[in-house]
Amino acid sequence: MDERTAEAAVPERYHYAVVPHIMVDDAAAAIDFYRRAFGAREDFRLEAPGGGVLHAEITVGRSTLMLGDASVKEAENASFTAPAFLGGGTSVTLHVFVPDVDALAARAEAEGAEILQPPTDMFHGDRTVILRDPSGHLWVFLTHLEDVSEDELGRRLAAASAAV
Secondary structure, eight states: OOHHHHSOOOOGGGSSOOOOEEEESOHHHHHHHHHHHHOOEEEEEEEOTTSSEEEEEEEETTEEEEEEETTSHHHHHTTOOOGGGGTTOOSOEEEEEOSOHHHHHHHHHHTTOEEEEEEEEOTTSEEEEEEEOTTSOEEEEEEEOOOOOHHHHHHHHHHHHHHO
16 A cells, blocks of 8 residues: 555545445346455345345445345336446446555456546545446545645646646
């Protein structure tokens, strides 16, 4: 881990957040991928009576994620869909703070994630990677490097925009 990130902490405003619930085409395989690629821990799994995963919960970093099979009859009744059903698109991106974004990105890519933006120090004070998992969900993993004031954030954003 980079020395400058060793002491950085997740900003307080992100300690308590909405818990995302995603749908996938093969929840068991997705859980296995998240375990291998993101270091996730499976906390709970409820098998559907007819097969598949009705509901599961995993922890990625310090964040809880709920997921289940989109094809399970009980899920279909609520009109849940996986990204593949939407033509591969998704309207949600999942953000998770981790201690070492570079190590996570390398592990995730080795396990089959598509890196959309490699780990990069961003103007907002976080080192960030953007990736797509094999189920089609978009993830942003961040390692907090520094707190940035609103004024400085505005200056950095203007400079970053001018450079593009």
